[in-house]
Amino acid sequence: MSTRSPKSKPELVRLNRDYEVNKTQYDTLLQRLESARISESAEQNTDSVKFRVIEPPTVPIKPSGPVRPMLDSLVLLAALGAGLGLAILIAQMHPTFTTRDLLQKVTGIRVLVR
Numbered sequence: 001m002s003t004r005s006p007k008s009k010p011e012l013v014r015l016n017r018d019y020e021v022n023k024t025q026y027d028t029l030l031q032r033l034e035s036a037r038i039s040e041s042a043e044q045n046t047d048s049v050k051f052r053v054i055e056p057p058t059v060p061i062k063p064s065g066p067v068r069p070m071l072d073s074l075v076l077l078a079a080l081g082a083g084l085g086l087a088i089l090i091a092q093m094h095p096t097f098t099t100r101d102l103l104q105k106v107t108g109i110r111v112l113v114r
Contacts, residue, residue, distance in 0.1 A: 100113065
């Protein structure tokens with residue numbers, strides 16, 4: 001038994017190492033085979049899908065959007081109204097006086113003229 005033990009231990013280590021290498025290669029090849037099968041089945045599935053046009057597209061007789069001239073007129077009127085309203089609001093917030101007499105009347109302070 002003593003002569004056989006040192007010889008079989010290195011052999012056992014070598015066999016285990018070889019087994020691990022072979023098992024790793026086998027697992028890698030098995031994964032590649034499985035991925036090849038999956039991609040082949042996916043390719044076969046896409047070949048069987050066919051598209052059909054049920055109803056061809058048509059050009060509508062009447063446009064589906066808003067009436068442009070009426071929309072443009074309404075936008076113009078809204079913009080003019082907003083501009084006029086803003087001008088009146090600014091004039092009320094920051095009043096100006098056109099004559100010296102009006103300024104004297106509103107403030108109650110005498111205005112001197114040079």
